[in-house]
Amino acid sequence: MGTVGKAISLLELFTVDQSELGLSDLARRSGFDKATTRRLLVALTARGFIEQDATTRHYRLGAGLSRLARIREARFPFLQTAVPLVRDLATTTAETVHLSEFGIDRLVTIHVEHPARANRVNVDIGQLLPMHSTASGIAYLAFARDETVKACLAGPLDVFTAHTLTEPDAISRSMSEARERGYSISDQGLEEGVISVAAAILAADGFALGTIAVAAPKSRTTAADIAQRGLAVVAAAREISMRLNGDNLQTLRRQA
Amino acid sequence: MGTVGKAISLLELFTVDQSELGLSDLARRSGFDKATTRRLLVALTARGFIEQDATTRHYRLGAGLSRLARIREARFPFLQTAVPLVRDLATTTAETVHLSEFGIDRLVTIHVEHPARANRVNVDIGQLLPMHSTASGIAYLAFARDETVKACLAGPLDVFTAHTLTEPDAISRSMSEARERGYSISDQGLEEGVISVAAAILAADGFALGTIAVAAPKSRTTAADIAQRGLAVVAAAREISMRLNGDNLQTLRRQA
DNA sequence: AAATAATGGTTCAAATAATGAACCGACATC
């Protein structure tokens, strides 16, 4: 591994739970010599990729990363790109369509289109969706990094309804099915009487970045509706992924 | 410069305007050999810090940066906390409001709200602001660590306009005034015809962490406007500091 | 349509930077 790779793998030791680490700790976790670790940290600190706490002497991720990430995001306008397609999908399905982006350990709802009818599923912008019990969550996990999947299924999995899946095996099976057919289905996993389909929106690296989902009252939803919405949601997700990544989207090689 | 520094300085060549660059271009701008540049890009690509467009072969900032930036922001929810207040301030002032965070030796613009009018001050996300010649810079220095202040005023202080202050004494005086009234004023220090007010956002240790500023065309700005915006910007900065730190914000004991 | 000058990408001996065992002083247990 080159020096650059080593420096980056130091950065990757930081997680939400382990957001501040000491020198010896970093050396141990990375497997690099303490002197090497320190030299890398100094180089990273000089460019603002790492900050050091003045009192504890511990290291944390720096503001330089945020700056570059924002430059990237300025060019990578997820919301702007996706909203027109969310709107189209809402028109054709006449049901609630919502768009989510992954944040830390849940999906964050960043846009919603509601149909103009009284009996509908209501979703709010900013609402957080659990990963294991929503169509969006399963669709995301089906195309997420292994470590992300592991992290999301590690914690206690809340039970929301009698239909909520909490067995890791059952959840894995849902993910496999989602990978095969392209979209996930959640039958009242989060709320009684609500059935949803969702598809993952992929980043250029082939991993999921967010999801688009259609949620409807189960009472008026047939199996044919589900299949039709599934295809529509996959088409929308594909289109968003393509507009975001150009034709540069790498297909994710993945064990089924 | 070490290899890590070189790799990062490659990343820093990307801006909002220049978000995709070719190999030769990157080599030219960085001053590194083409082979070196390429080797660094390959290393960065392997870790997702850089992505390469499949067709144009051009390089751009990668998703790995966004991921790490999110981890940082999870412990440090500066943006999320501040953006609503930036937005409010933009609405009430009807002028450009920008939010900055300190990085290494300058302020980094991390969010901007522009008013819906043609004649306005334009600021880009990711833009770097010098410390001595902007309202934000002075507001930051007024509540920065002594060593930071010294470091920022040590280097050569660029002259941007006929109004740019470059005498350390004059700058110190601006800082004192900013401390007294709570906000700083920059009258065309960076660009002719632009007048700004800014206030520091404080971390839990009482030292500045970033700033919030209102920038407007001088031609339509009265002394009363400045005073009013000053109070508004101070209120916003206080509110952001409080939300970030809870009620355990230490008041900075400081020589006036 | 031929000539020219870009482009992205590769090679390998020479130059340079990275490495790590041993070391230091400071702090905390034991």
Place this chain on the structure above:
DNA sequence: GATGTCGGTTCATTATTTGAACCATTATTT
């Protein structure tokens, strides 16, 4: 006061980085 940990440093040895010269393509220019 002995022992273990911490963050940080040193310097001879070692391995990586470097860059001029080299392709093959793809625009430009004449």
